[in-house]
Amino acid sequence: MTTFCAIDFGTSNSAVALPTADGLRLAPVEGAHVTLPTAVFFNVDEHTREYGRAALDAYIDGFDGRLMRSMKSILGSPLAETTTDLGDGSAIRYTDVITIFLEHLKRSAEHFAGAPIARAVLGRPVFFVDDDPRADQLAQHQLEAAARAVGFSEIQFQYEPIAAAFDYESRLTEEGLVLVADIGGGTSDFSLVRVGPQRMQRLERKDDVLAHHGVHVAGTDFDRRVELATVLRELGYQSLDPQGREVPNRVYFDLATWHLINTVYPPKRVAELRLMRHLYRDARHHERLMRVVEERLGHALAARAEEAKIGVSAGGETLIDLERVEDDLRLAFDEAQLVDAGHDEMRRIVQAARDTVQTAGVAARDVSAIYFTGGSTGLVFLTRALADAFPDARPVFGDRLASVATGLGIHAQRLFG
Numbered sequence: 001m002t003t004f005c006a007i008d009f010g011t012s013n014s015a016v017a018l019p020t021a022d023g024l025r026l027a028p029v030e031g032a033h034v035t036l037p038t039a040v041f042f043n044v045d046e047h048t049r050e051y052g053r054a055a056l057d058a059y060i061d062g063f064d065g066r067l068m069r070s071m072k073s074i075l076g077s078p079l080a081e082t083t084t085d086l087g088d089g090s091a092i093r094y095t096d097v098i099t100i101f102l103e104h105l106k107r108s109a110e111h112f113a114g115a116p117i118a119r120a121v122l123g124r125p126v127f128f129v130d131d132d133p134r135a136d137q138l139a140q141h142q143l144e145a146a147a148r149a150v151g152f153s154e155i156q157f158q159y160e161p162i163a164a165a166f167d168y169e170s171r172l173t174e175e176g177l178v179l180v181a182d183i184g185g186g187t188s189d190f191s192l193v194r195v196g197p198q199r200m201q202r203l204e205r206k207d208d209v210l211a212h213h214g215v216h217v218a219g220t221d222f223d224r225r226v227e228l229a230t231v232l233r234e235l236g237y238q239s240l241d242p243q244g245r246e247v248p249n250r251v252y253f254d255l256a257t258w259h260l261i262n263t264v265y266p267p268k269r270v271a272e273l274r275l276m277r278h279l280y281r282d283a284r285h286h287e288r289l290m291r292v293v294e295e296r297l298g299h300a301l302a303a304r305a306e307e308a309k310i311g312v313s314a315g316g317e318t319l320i321d322l323e324r325v326e327d328d329l330r331l332a333f334d335e336a337q338l339v340d341a342g343h344d345e346m347r348r349i350v351q352a353a354r355d356t357v358q359t360a361g362v363a364a365r366d367v368s369a370i371y372f373t374g375g376s377t378g379l380v381f382l383t384r385a386l387a388d389a390f391p392d393a394r395p396v397f398g399d400r401l402a403s404v405a406t407g408l409g410i411h412a413q414r415l416f417g
Helices: 052-060 094-113 133-149 160-169 219-229 231-235 250-255 258-264 267-274 283-294 298-311 335-341 343-359 380-389 403-416
Strands: 004-009 013-020 023-026 039-043 048-051 065-069 083-085 091-093 119-124 154-159 176-183 188-195 209-215 317-321 330-334 369-373 394-397
Touching (some): 004 094, 004 160, 004 403, 013 094, 013 403, 023 403, 039 052, 039 094, 048 052, 048 094, 052 298, 065 083, 065 258, 083 094, 091 094, 094 133, 119 133, 119 160, 133 154, 154 160, 154 403, 160 188, 160 209, 160 403, 176 343, 176 380, 188 343, 209 343, 219 231, 219 298, 219 343, 250 258, 250 283, 250 298, 258 267, 258 298, 298 317, 330 335, 335 343, 335 380, 343 380, 369 380, 369 403, 380 394
Parallel strands (some): 004 119, 119 154, 369 394
Antiparallel strands (some): 004 013, 083 091, 176 188, 188 209, 317 330
16 A cells, blocks of 8 residues: 655656656646646636646636635745735735645545545755745745645655666766755755765765755746747837837736736736837837737737747747737747747756855765756757756756656655655
8 A cells, every 4th residue: 555655746747756656757647648738727607727837728618716826936035925816806926836736746646546545755956946945945845834734744855866866876877976956836846965885785875975956047037038039029018119218028928927917907907008009109019919819818928928938849840829919910929039038047057056066075076977867858959058067977868757756756665764
């Protein structure tokens, strides 16, 4: 009987690992899928909740309701304990949305295991919140409270990049010094870890972790930059008013941030935006903006930006389809534009990797491998920049969406097995 599991609650995608008679397995969490997008859709029309791909599909299909994504990114922030409107006059706390999503993961794992599960290892980023230890601790407390609310009585946490190191280590035949680069949707985390077949037998690995560091910059930040650089320019972002000044930009930053998109839809905000018509030299910009706000297309536009990023992540070009905003409106987009849009984010991520190794007092040439995991390691220009920063290290790519969950499962087996 399985009594424990490991949960990778990610900003963009989530997964659950648990032991079975055949070894460690990832539980199906959406049909046959063993990973699912971290998304919940509160369907007002049908009075249901959808999760993962089904949540995104229901939103795209035009059902009325509230789509929630990237919930992890609000942990530790003042927003976490506030409420959000679900579209039917009711409201829910953001932390309760996280609880609902964890409940879905737990239910899926228990269905696969055929037994109740009371103990869990949860992954956490190196920093939920940058440069604020109190907020960072609050974020872990909020996540733990959500896990207890769904029925987990014993909870342990492990840093996500260290979990990825455990996954990498399970395939090694010799010892080495690995820099784990876990670049997901919300954070880029790094750990420098001594690994090897003999070390993996130890339960206590504190001495093998030489340093860990992270920044709250990752996939959703690249999405935001892409949307601002392309889609939102067609709605007037950085356009000039008749006096040559930039039009107010707050609405554009809100539209480019998943958990703030819904704040542009209340009637008072919409009325304020209508009154801004005189600020736009090009009337089309304001017309497009109002269509997006009035028809609640914000999440759809954010999804288009994410799709464009993914479409050119390994090179090439794509088209961003904005037909829902205006007939025949399409934008060409290529990798060069992605690199230009995300240059500052890339620089911060690479510097965080260098800082990790420097904090450990280790020379870059002594790093034997870089282990890439997390959804955003699909961005070739980013992994190339990280590899160039450590030219003597062998680049190794794990399962982008499952390495952390697998490593957390390995850790859970050592703790509870």
